[in-house]
Amino acid sequence: MSTRNVGFLLLAVALVAPWVAYPVFLMTALCFALFACAFNLLIGYAGLMSFGHAMFFGLAGYVCGHAIKVWGWPPELAMLGGALAAGALGVVTGALAIRRQGIYFAMITLAFSQMVYFFCLQAPFTGGEDGLQGIPRSPMLGGLLPVHNDMVLYYVVLAIFLFGFGAIYRIIHSPFGQVLKAIRENEQRAVSLGYNADRYKLVAFILSATLAGLAGSLKAVVMQFATLTDVTAAMSGEVVLMALVGGIGTIFGPVVGAVIIITMQNYLAATGEWVLVIQGVIFVAIVLAFRKGIVGEIADRWRAYSAGSRK
Amino acid sequence: MFELIGIPPQALFGQLLLGLINGAFYAMLSLGLAVIFGLLNVINFTHGAQYMMGAFAAWLLLTVLGIPFWAALVLAPIIVGFTGVLIERLLLRRIYHLDHLYGFLLTFGLALIIEGVFRWKWGSSGQPYDNPIPGGVNLGFMFLPYYRGWVVIASLVICLATWYAIERTRLGAYLRAATENPTLVRAFGINVPRMITLTYAFGVGLAALAGVLAAPIQQVSALMGTNLVLVVFAVVVIGGMGSIMGSILTGFGLGLIEGLTKVAYPPASNIVIFVVMALVLLVKPAGLFGRTK
Numbered sequence: 001m002s003t004r005n006v007g008f009l010l011l012a013v014a015l016v017a018p019w020v021a022y023p024v025f026l027m028t029a030l031c032f033a034l035f036a037c038a039f040n041l042l043i044g045y046a047g048l049m050s051f052g053h054a055m056f057f058g059l060a061g062y063v064c065g066h067a068i069k070v071w072g073w074p075p076e077l078a079m080l081g082g083a084l085a086a087g088a089l090g091v092v093t094g095a096l097a098i099r100r101q102g103i104y105f106a107m108i109t110l111a112f113s114q115m116v117y118f119f120c121l122q123a124p125f126t127g128g129e130d131g132l133q134g135i136p137r138s139p140m141l142g143g144l145l146p147v148h149n150d151m152v153l154y155y156v157v158l159a160i161f162l163f164g165f166g167a168i169y170r171i172i173h174s175p176f177g178q179v180l181k182a183i184r185e186n187e188q189r190a191v192s193l194g195y196n197a198d199r200y201k202l203v204a205f206i207l208s209a210t211l212a213g214l215a216g217s218l219k220a221v222v223m224q225f226a227t228l229t230d231v232t233a234a235m236s237g238e239v240v241l242m243a244l245v246g247g248i249g250t251i252f253g254p255v256v257g258a259v260i261i262i263t264m265q266n267y268l269a270a271t272g273e274w275v276l277v278i279q280g281v282i283f284v285a286i287v288l289a290f291r292k293g294i295v296g297e298i299a300d301r302w303r304a305y306s307a308g309s310r311k
Numbered sequence: 312m313f314e315l316i317g318i319p320p321q322a323l324f325g326q327l328l329l330g331l332i333n334g335a336f337y338a339m340l341s342l343g344l345a346v347i348f349g350l351l352n353v354i355n356f357t358h359g360a361q362y363m364m365g366a367f368a369a370w371l372l373l374t375v376l377g378i379p380f381w382a383a384l385v386l387a388p389i390i391v392g393f394t395g396v397l398i399e400r401l402l403l404r405r406i407y408h409l410d411h412l413y414g415f416l417l418t419f420g421l422a423l424i425i426e427g428v429f430r431w432k433w434g435s436s437g438q439p440y441d442n443p444i445p446g447g448v449n450l451g452f453m454f455l456p457y458y459r460g461w462v463v464i465a466s467l468v469i470c471l472a473t474w475y476a477i478e479r480t481r482l483g484a485y486l487r488a489a490t491e492n493p494t495l496v497r498a499f500g501i502n503v504p505r506m507i508t509l510t511y512a513f514g515v516g517l518a519a520l521a522g523v524l525a526a527p528i529q530q531v532s533a534l535m536g537t538n539l540v541l542v543v544f545a546v547v548v549i550g551g552m553g554s555i556m557g558s559i560l561t562g563f564g565l566g567l568i569e570g571l572t573k574v575a576y577p578p579a580s581n582i583v584i585f586v587v588m589a590l591v592l593l594v595k596p597a598g599l600f601g602r603t604k
Contacts, residue, residue: 049412049415051415076583089442096589096593097466097592099592099593100548100592100596100597101414102410102411102412103354103411104548105414106354106412106415107354107545107547107548108545108548108588108592110544111539111541111542111544111545111588112550112585112589114538114541114542114545114585115582115585115586117584118581118582121581122578122581175601219590233537233541237419237423240416240419243497244416272430272431273427273428273430273431274431275427276423276424276426276430277423277424277427277428277431279420279423280419280420280422280423280424280425280427281420281424282420283416283417283419283420283421283423284402284417284421284424285422286407286416287406287413287416287417287420288402288417289407291409291413
């Protein structure tokens with residue numbers, strides 16, 4: 001089964017899904033899936049582990065929500081604004097963070113996201129502890145798309161998700177993506193071949209931040225609010241977990257991981273702190289035993305199986 | 312009454328003292344992180360949770376068993392240090408051969424588990440801990456509560472003792488040698504795996520000790536270490552993890568900077584350490600006392 005067939009299968013499921021499951025739940029899952037894919041672009045293909053991606057996701061949500069609610073922008077423009085704001089934040093934090101490698105990179109991105117958290121806690125336009133509430137679902141494309149209807153909005157969200165997913169797929173398979181992988185595998189060698197490794201890493205960081213911002217904007221439109229939760233270190237950890245569960249460096253892994261984690265949270269929401277405990281247990285279990293994630297393990301088995309059957 | 316640049320001295324020195332106390336905690340925690348990272352190559356994300364466990368251990372010893380603060384100061388770090396031994400033996404030991412990021416993720420997961428369990432058992436609201444040295448003295452320019460003065464001195468002594476133990480004793484020399492080249496040190500007949508376990512327990516115990524010291528100042532709550540550990544990461548990036556004395560100086564210095572910011576422009580006080588981190592990354596990416604590896 002090729003990647004393409006898996007993709008068509010998942011697309012068919014996504015098209016039928018809102019007739020079977022609750023659309024708002026599916027839209028949340030798609031927002032997080034895009035977020036996790038954006039994160040995976042950085043860790044899986046550039047080898048950079050950001051532990052502060054919530055800053056892009058959360059800040060974009062605030063910017064998008066504010067643009068719709070206070071400035072009266074149409075949602076499609078506000079989402080673009082949110083994504084670009086996240087990209088701009090990515091330029092600044094990325095340029096500083098790539099000055100260190102490995103574990104320090106993770107700590108630096110984490111620290112910056114904590115700084116953005118405190119900024120959002122105190123800034124006048126975020127509503128502090130209450131968050132930004134009551135973002136209206138204004139019609140998109142000049143009234144062509146009545147997105148106050150959940151079913152209509154679902155297909156809009158799916159289209160935007162597919163756009164983001166397609167963009168990531170193109171980036172990974174472009175010459176740019178190949179150079180990124182070369183840098184991930186052996187930075188010195190890539191540099192000696194004449195590639196400016198820092199510039200490649202920075203561009204990857206900005207692309208990932210922008211797409212994470214698109215996911216955050218999308219979530220603000222779907223949920224009609226933006227909150228501090230989306231800027232916390234816990235949220236940064238959650239997106240790491242989604243990518244880990246699904247499989248870092250696989251195309252579909254983050255999507256699968258996001259759906260699993262969001263479903264789990266949906267069922268366990270009533271149990272409060274146990275959600276965190278279970279997430280912690282999953283972290284420990286994956287690091288100790290299943291470092292390839294679900295999709296990574298399945299892909300390995302499949303490869304071994306088809307190699308065996310060819311013999 | 313005199314004023315300095317429009318700020319009453321009571322407020323200025325009061326905030327400086329608070330900054331010094333926060334700095335003491337930053338120093339003790341970043342010291343432990345640096346020692347653990349040096350030998351284990353693991354950034355211990357559980358550090359904040361272990362600080363919280365230290366405070367909780369002291370609180371439980373007092374409320375359940377009636378054991379006073381001074382005994383808890385010794386007992387709580389030993390208890391929490393013992394849980395550290397278990398974590399190292401059962402979990403961390405399995406991942407040393409992997410990329411450093413896996414240690415970060417594993418200890419992050421552990422922190423979620425520990426904090427979740429404490430929240431489930433005791434809620435997230437704070438529990439008060441009685442001040443063991445009530446009262447204070449008026450120094451003229453400020454009022455100094457005895458306990459706070461004691462915390463600053465005690466943590467300084469602890470930090471300097473740790474520096475002395477690592478830089479000036481035979482055991483410390485083994486530790487530094489094992490940090491440089493564990494295989495060679497093993498060849499000399501030193502039990503490096505046991506040393507790794509004890510080093511982790513020591514770093515964790517140091518975090519717990521900071522937690523016990525913090526208990527009478529802050530409320531004892533399941534989330535008291537959650538944000539602190541993130542600030543300490545920034546402190547570690549600023550100082551670099553190469554030098555013990557560097558960690559101590561950076562910790563106290565950043566606490567003071569934070570205190571001063573609280574006087575000058577309160578809304579920025581939460582952010583100032585991260586701004587300093589950004590500036591240090593611009594000027595000296597390896598950190599103030601760090602070496603580029």
